[in-house]
Amino acid sequence: MDTRFLETFLAVADCGSIAEAARRLNLTPAALAQRLRVLEQDLGHTLVERAGRTVQPTAAGRAVMAHARGVVESVRDLRAIASDGVPGGLLRLGATATALTGLLPAVIERLARAHPDIDYFVQPGSSADHYHRVVDGTLDAALIVRPQFEIPKATDWLTLRVERLVLIVPEDAPDLPPDALLATYRFIRYDRAQWGGHIVDRYLRDHAIAVDEWLELDALDAIAALVNRGLGAAIVPDWAPPWPEGLRLRKIALPDGGARETGVIWQRWGPRHAAIDAFVAACRAAHPVPG
Structure with a gap:
């Protein structure tokens, strides 16, 4: 099974629209629909159905969704592991509203030039929410306000501002x-x-x-x-x-x-450690703290 087809299904389920999912994945609607048909044939079940002007998962689709994200993430982790220390794969990031506009663009610009094989998922949100997502491994790193308590040993911190x-x-x-x-x-x-x-x-x-x-x-x-x-x-x-x-x-x-100190918190260990280390290095280079 081609995991890209699973990613296509997840994009349709998240967007509720084949056209919007096609735009997100840089595909034509016809190509995206073909991927869905192949996946449905492979699994032997219809995964999505029309509901008015939107598309939603069927009961079989909802059951597949419960496991598909884990499968896709595991395959991405395998690709990162196989890269033998070369930064690549999907980097899952979080950022507060001010960090999204004031800090992250310069970091991504620098990182994209140095490591073009890294892809990005960026989630906006509050410092507290992103802190917990990094600690539980949902995110690899996040640009947040420094917590006023000691962070776990599995994570690390760098002040940027x-x-x-x-x-x-x-x-x-x-x-x-x-x-x-x-x-x-x-x-x-x-x-x-x-x-x-x-x-x-x-x-x-x-x-x-x-x-x-x-x-x-x-x-x-x-x-x-x-x-x-x-x-x-x-x-x-x-x-x-x-x-x-x-x-x-x-x-x-x-x-x-x-x-307030604004900076980056990240997971010290994991299959994407090379990409995370490169991201932290780009943060340090893009926003050096005086003194």
Whole structure:
């Protein structure tokens, strides 16, 4: 059985559309449909069926899905093992929203030039979610905020950025000290459920700063856009550019404001260790930490 046909079936099941799956796999819809037919003939069962405007797995298809991903991953692991230390195969990565735009592109650019045989799957999400996915082996590595606890010995960490906390206010805000500005504007809080939000919350508590809290959310770009419209002030980490275009803000460094560390966590061992090591080396080269 050609595992590419299993990958085709999984893409159709994930997309709910033959046309969308074909675009994702860079195939024509006719070629993709032919792969499905061959797989169904090989297994002796129909795997997908029409449901209105979408395509969904049949009962047999759902049963195959339960094992197909593991089979595909195992074959990819065998290819990586057979490469004899040459970085290649599928690298499964996670990244936070700011890391996706501010850190990952330069790393992938460098890595793609040096190791063209590496393929990529990149999953967006929160630092906490990605941390657990790396620890349980679902992801090979992730760009996240450093956890405030010791990481397991099966993983390792490299800091790529130290992002100081800054107070952001509208550009036309009065020239006042940070505590006076926080008393002037409603406070837009970085979500306390996020690891970066923990650091902001600790700063407020450690400095006994009372704020007129108005809104709490986990999207830093959205927080900056709200401040830009004069709707409040916020304390955020000075994350890697790009920031949203057209913002008219003032960034004010906070005394003893603390910082969040953003970096890469990865699995130390595994069949894709050569590709993971190459990814970490590209992270280090693309984003050297001063000092």
